[in-house]
Amino acid sequence: MTARIIDGKAFAAALRQRIKTRVTDLKARTGETPGLAVVLVGEDPASQVYVRNKGQQTREVGMNSFEHRLPAETLEAELLALIAKLNDDPAVHGILVQLPLPRHMDEQKVIAAIDPKKDVDGFHVVNAGLLATGGQGLVPCTPWGCLMLLKDTLGDLTGLKAVVVGRSNIVGKPMAQLLVRESCTVTIAHSKTRDLAAECRQADILVAAVGRPEMIRGDWIKPGATVIDVGINRIPAEDGKTRLVGDVCFTEARQVAGAITPVPGGVGPMTIACLLDNTLTAADRIIAAAKY
Numbered sequence: 374m375t376a377r378i379i380d381g382k383a384f385a386a387a388l389r390q391r392i393k394t395r396v397t398d399l400k401a402r403t404g405e406t407p408g409l410a411v412v413l414v415g416e417d418p419a420s421q422v423y424v425r426n427k428g429q430q431t432r433e434v435g436m437n438s439f440e441h442r443l444p445a446e447t448l449e450a451e452l453l454a455l456i457a458k459l460n461d462d463p464a465v466h467g468i469l470v471q472l473p474l475p476r477h478m479d480e481q482k483v484i485a486a487i488d489p490k491k492d493v494d495g496f497h498v499v500n501a502g503l504l505a506t507g508g509q510g511l512v513p514c515t516p517w518g519c520l521m522l523l524k525d526t527l528g529d530l531t532g533l534k535a536v537v538v539g540r541s542n543i544v545g546k547p548m549a550q551l552l553v554r555e556s557c558t559v560t561i562a563h564s565k566t567r568d569l570a571a572e573c574r575q576a577d578i579l580v581a582a583v584g585r586p587e588m589i590r591g592d593w594i595k596p597g598a599t600v601i602d603v604g605i606n607r608i609p610a611e612d613g614k615t616r617l618v619g620d621v622c623f624t625e626a627r628q629v630a631g632a633i634t635p636v637p638g639g640v641g642p643m644t645i646a647c648l649l650d651n652t653l654t655a656a657d658r659i660i661a662a663a664k665y
């Protein structure tokens with residue numbers, strides 16, 4: 374059997390179209406345009422590419438994009454002052470501070486300064502807490518995108534056994550929370566897990582978010598399982614150039630899995646689409662709350 378390939382690129386494009394329609398409706402209904410502020414501190418090349426793509430896709434769905442580029446030597450207090458200004462700005466409905474931040478800044482302190490209602494990354498402890506307790510907050514974009522792909526592939530997830538490999542605040546932990554919310558039985562595995570392969574073999578749903586190129590092999594996968602590969606790793610290729618691979622060995626895994634996301638073109642494109650979805654959700658809620 375070869376696995377069905379889950380086309381995240383096409384799913385994300387369709388999601389952006391639906392968001393564009395909802396933005397048009399919101400504008401017609403309220404006269405307001407959702408706005409996303411993205412803050413980049415320093416010159417990290419990968420972050421610069423992400424921020425450029427975010428700005429472009431934000432404008433494409435009809436939202437306002439506000440970009441703030443600050444030099445690497447910006448003081449933490451200056452960044453906190455900018456966040457306070459964005460919190461108070463009625464034209465801004467979503468705030469994203471691109472990570473990683475320069476080493477002299479305390480990421481947790483910076484995230485804590487963002488108004489939770491505008492925290493479109495879903496990283497604020499209030500949003501993490503709401504996710505953990507069944508509330509309605511904003512959910513981190515990458516796991517939110519993974520869940521959309523899973524539900525599109527499998528329908529109802531109730532009772533399925535899910536293994537999430539990776540325990541980061543950005544992907545692993547919120548992914549596990551989302552899967553529990555869908556009534557899956559969830560294991561969070563990580564670098565210290567004993568017999569990781571055996572844990573993975575139990576999974577009907579396997580989510581790999583470890584950042585280790587092709588670590589998960591074909592014989593770690595239960596036949597017919599759905600595999601979501603969050604990893605994006607650049608490795609040397611035979612021709613002297615580089616290529617992108619996931620955390621799962623795709624050529625092996627596709628012989629065993631029932632469905633699998635490719636890298637690139639799987640989870641990656643979903644992240645920005647979900648960021649736009651979160652920005653629209655935040656705008657909807659802020660605009661509705663201002664009316665009463």
Ligand code: GUN
Nearest residue numbers: 469470471472473494514
């Ligand atoms: N850096 C890499 N991924 C992300 C993300 O999802 N959000 C933010 N803010 N920074 C990132």
